[in-house]
Amino acid sequence: MPLGVGEVQQASETKSEINLWHQRLGHLNGKQLVQAVRKGLIKGVDIPETDRLDFCEGCVEGKMSRKPFKSVGEIKSTRKLQLVHSDVCGPMPVQSFSGKRYFVTFIDDYSRCVKVYFIKQKSEVLQKFREFEASATNEAGCKIGTLRTDNGGEYMSSEFEKYLRNKGIKHETSVIHSPQQNGVAERMNRTLLESARAMVYHAGLSKVFWAEAVNTAAYIRNRVTTATSGQTPYERWYERIPDVSKFRVFGCMAYAHVPEAERRKLDKKAIKLRFLGYGDSQKGYRLYDVEKKKVVIRRDVAFNETDFGYQKQPVETDSEEEVDAEQPPNVSEEDFIEEEHPQQDLQQQPRRSEREVTHMALHAAIDEPATIQEAWSSKYSAQWKAATDSEYQSLMENKT
Numbered sequence: 001m002p003l004g005v006g007e008v009q010q011a012s013e014t015k016s017e018i019n020l021w022h023q024r025l026g027h028l029n030g031k032q033l034v035q036a037v038r039k040g041l042i043k044g045v046d047i048p049e050t051d052r053l054d055f056c057e058g059c060v061e062g063k064m065s066r067k068p069f070k071s072v073g074e075i076k077s078t079r080k081l082q083l084v085h086s087d088v089c090g091p092m093p094v095q096s097f098s099g100k101r102y103f104v105t106f107i108d109d110y111s112r113c114v115k116v117y118f119i120k121q122k123s124e125v126l127q128k129f130r131e132f133e134a135s136a137t138n139e140a141g142c143k144i145g146t147l148r149t150d151n152g153g154e155y156m157s158s159e160f161e162k163y164l165r166n167k168g169i170k171h172e173t174s175v176i177h178s179p180q181q182n183g184v185a186e187r188m189n190r191t192l193l194e195s196a197r198a199m200v201y202h203a204g205l206s207k208v209f210w211a212e213a214v215n216t217a218a219y220i221r222n223r224v225t226t227a228t229s230g231q232t233p234y235e236r237w238y239e240r241i242p243d244v245s246k247f248r249v250f251g252c253m254a255y256a257h258v259p260e261a262e263r264r265k266l267d268k269k270a271i272k273l274r275f276l277g278y279g280d281s282q283k284g285y286r287l288y289d290v291e292k293k294k295v296v297i298r299r300d301v302a303f304n305e306t307d308f309g310y311q312k313q314p315v316e317t318d319s320e321e322e323v324d325a326e327q328p329p330n331v332s333e334e335d336f337i338e339e340e341h342p343q344q345d346l347q348q349q350p351r352r353s354e355r356e357v358t359h360m361a362l363h364a365a366i367d368e369p370a371t372i373q374e375a376w377s378s379k380y381s382a383q384w385k386a387a388t389d390s391e392y393q394s395l396m397e398n399k400t
Contacts, residue, residue, distance in 0.1 A: 017046075017047050017051075018030075018033070018034075018047045018048075018051040018052075018053060019053060019054055019056075021033060021045055021047060022053055022056065023058075027056065027058060027059050027062070030052060030053040033045075033047075034047070034051070075109060075110065075112070075228050075229060076109070077108075077109040077110035078110070079110060079142065080108055080110050080111060080140040080142060080237065081108060081110070081136060081137065081140050081142055081143065081144045081145065082109065082110060082145045082146070083108075083109035083110070083145060083146045083148060084106055084107065084108055084109065084136075084144055084146070084147050084148070085105075085106070085107040085109060085148050085149075085182065085184040085185040085188070086104065086105060086106050086107070086125075086129070086147060086148070086149045086155070086185055087104070087105060087149065087150060087182060087185035087186055087188075087189055088102055088103075088104045088119075088122055088125060088152065088154060089102065089103055089104075089105070089189040089192075089193065090102030090103065092210055093207065094207045094208050094210070095208070096118060096208065096210065096211035096212075097208065097211070097212075097295070098118070098211075099120055100118040100119060100120055100211055101119075101120060101121075102118070102119045102120070102121070102122060103116050103117065103118045103119065103189075103211070103214055104116070104117050104119060104125050104128055104129075105117075105185060105188055105189055105192070105218075106129070106132045106136075107184055107185055107188050108136070108233075108237065109184065110236065111229075111233045111236035111237040112184075112226050112228060112229070112233045112236070113222050113233040113234070113236070113237045114188055114192075114218050114221060114222060114233070115132055115135075115136070115218070116192070116214060116215055116218045117131070117132070118211050118214075118215075122152070122153070122154040123154065125154040125155065125160075126154075126157070126159060126160045126163065129147075129160075129163075130163070133167070139237075140237075143167070143168070143169075144167070144169050145169070145170065146169065146170040146171075146172055147164065147169050147170070147171050147172070148172040148173075148174075148182060148184075148185075149171070149172075149173055149174070149182060149185070150173065150174045150179060150181075150182045151173045151174060151175075151176060155171075155173065156173070188221075191217075191221065192214050192217045192218055192221065193214065195213075195217035195220070195221070196210055196213035196214040196216070196217045197210075197213075199213045199216065199217070199250040199251065200213050200250075200251070202250075202251065202308075203249075203250055203251020203252065203308050204251070204308050204309065205251050205274075209251075209276065209288075212276040212277055212286065212288075212295075213250065213277075215277055215280075216250055216276070216277035216278065219277065219278050220247070221233070222234050222237075222242075223242040223244055246278075248275055248285070248303050248305060249275070249303075249305040250275065250276070250277070251274060251275065251276070251308055252274075252275050252303055252304060252305045252306070252307060252308055253272060253273075253274065253275070253303070253304045253307040253308065253309060254272075254273050254274065254275040254285065254287050254298075254301050254302070254303050254304075255270040255271065255272055255273070255301065255302040255303075255304070256270060256271050256273050256287055256296070256298040256300065256301050257269065257270055257298070257300035257301070258270060258271055270302065271289075273287035273288055273289055273290070273296070273298075274287060274288040274290065274309070275287060275288075275301075275303065276288050276295060279297045282297050283299065284297040284298055284299045284301075285297065285298055285299075285301050287301065375388075
């Protein structure tokens with residue numbers, strides 16, 4: 001039944017009333033306003049509970065906030081390479097050994113396996129994506145469906161877009177100032193960098209080792225379980241459980257075997273190096289030669305996971321008695337021998353004089369004479385005579 005003119009006018013006035021009080025109360029939320037009136041928490045306002053506020057441009061301009069982002073933890077892919085996330089991290093404050101300042105990651109959404117490439121400039125991203133695409137499609141036996149990135153220039157170049165079109169790969173980009181839409185890659189880069197930073201500082205290494213640490217962090221990350229799937233990325237990608245028994249502490253001292261062809265008869269059979277990670281295409285350990293300043297890969301390695309070059313063993317101190325580090329205990333090798341055969345030593349050792357005699361000749365900064373004539377003719381002749389007399393007296397008392 002259509003409303004009369006009077007009813008329409010009354011409804012319009014009521015609508016204006018709630019909008020007016022909304023403005024009077026500092027653009028108070030409509031639900032709060034109605035609730036306060038309904039419960040009698042405020043007086044002097046009479047508006048129906050069913051009324052709703054009109055669109056308020058002032059509220060939009062003054063109160064607008066961002067829409068919530070979906071959680072990055074959920075896996076929506078149903079196969080490998082259905083969706084690949086990517087992001088660039090850098091520039092780093094220091095260059096790596098090979099002059100790299102950035103690293104780019106490619107993460108498979110289904111398995112959450114991550115692959116890291118190190119680059120000097122962002123313009124190299126396309127080249128690294130080609131390498132990743134060729135390697136990943138060969139291993140998985142399927143093509144990449146979608147590539148999700150931010151809208152950085154390294155991903156938005158005409159050459160990159162042309163390559164994706166020719167490969168039939170859909171390109172999804174995040175909206176400007178919305179890195180959360182590329183949250184998987186953003187979170188992965190942060191995780192790798194934090195892990196690398198912790199390993200470098202724990203080992204007491206220079207920041208120049210950041211690339212080696214990031215590469216090792218990615219290697220480890222692929223072989224530990226994730227909360228999203230409850231499995232390791234390695235297992236979801238290769239369909240077998242990873243073996244981590246060969247893992248060692250990053251930055252510790254490593255002793256690599258020297259092949260017989262590279263050493264002589266009496267040369268050392270092992271060389272001391274620094275452990276920096278695991279080989280990508282070889283089954284070996286990445287080791288750093290401090291003297292030659294280069295990284296080598298070796299298979300036969302012995303590790304000391306408590307030695308990082310700056311402290312061989314933890315120092316233990318007595319809590320009750322202070323120990324002077326500059327004055328070691330007065331214990332010699334002979335003391336240990338005496339403890340093993342105490343009775344035998346008491347019988348064989350001659351009796352020493354209990355009298356302690358200190359001579360100036362023991363403390364004087366002089367040259368020791370070669371003959372007795374030089375001793376008697378020197379200006380320290382009195383001291384030398386006293387020293388010889390004391391020694392002679394000791395010999396006579398011990399009958400030696």
